[in-house]
Amino acid sequence: MPKAVPQSSYAPGRVRREQIISAAFTAFGAVGYRQTSMSKIAEDCGVSRAGLLHHFPTKEALLQAVLDERDRLAYEKIFADAPGPQADGLDHFERLVRLSAYNASTPGLVSLYAVLSAEATDHAHPAHPYFSRRYDGSRLDLGAAVDNLRSRGLLRSPDIRSTDTAIDVIALMDGLQIQWLISPGVVDMPARLRERLESVLAEPLAPGEDPR
């Protein structure tokens, strides 16, 4: 986009684009990526099929935009001012609990993620590379957080391994989402995550604020 052009001249297109992403968000979360047709999304947000294809030439492009939007929302809500896991592991742990509490306020988002990540276990799924990179990144971040805590003497035991802890914590977060979506009253996601994170710490985490 040329810098000299005022943003407002793009506003109608941007609003329409956001409407489409929002409709796709809802549809993918409700019935999954594969089950959702471009025609259905066009219908849901009141644009023609040609209008939809102008913004997103393929369903894969729209899926990528939805995943980017999900990450942008979480980043803005939780991670925007973070020092980073390698600089402050304790801060990273606290933000993960806040992320979990935020997720508990957005079941549609959580459902979208659960269905897409399960679909994307098929290595031929268009979102497979995204989820593969995403899990690699999450494991690296959590591993770096544990390394930072180790270097500061904040771990409960020197036997705690960074990568295994990362794998376990991510698995717990993913699995809690499924049980919580199926039986919302039974599972307190942020409380379960907090207890797991505190199990590797010498001292409890600070009590969390509510990010909603």
Next chain:
Amino acid sequence: MPKAVPQSSYAPGRVRREQIISAAFTAFGAVGYRQTSMSKIAEDCGVSRAGLLHHFPTKEALLQAVLDERDRLAYEKIFADAPGPQADGLDHFERLVRLSAYNASTPGLVSLYAVLSAEATDHAHPAHPYFSRRYDGSRLDLGAAVDNLRSRGLLRSPDIRSTDTAIDVIALMDGLQIQWLISPGVVDMPARLRERLESVLAEPLAPGEDPR
């Protein structure tokens, strides 16, 4: 089925039924329940649509048969001779590790379960009641196992709570499956589960045999 009739007279129908379940198993696991059509399953196992509907009048009936088949396989392989979690919690823990090792030898099954359980988080999905009951049952079993261990003085700490441990262990198993399917070389499912179960025990579990 009248007892006097020899089983063999039913064999052709039974074989056909098993072929259909096997084809549905593969299709549901690869692309999910919603994305699979009855016509595709009929085609995959070389029966007419009428032939398929003779055995399974609805896709929901076929889904239930697939879920029952999955449970039957796991039961036969792992739980057939079990004393039960409330009678021997240690035995239940050991069998869960064996189940995880068995799952690691059947990625198609694990994929089926991951996709269906995520789809079924939608409370209108035909498999929602099944998964809801299944998670309730798994939590009760694991909670009973922890209670049994507590009564025998085999827990590492009296602070370990039964239901929370059950929720966490099931979540870990579910989440490990997603990471393992996406990055098979990175995650050792039975090893991660064993370590988690041992974290609540005063003594390590017996080294496992390979159930495959």
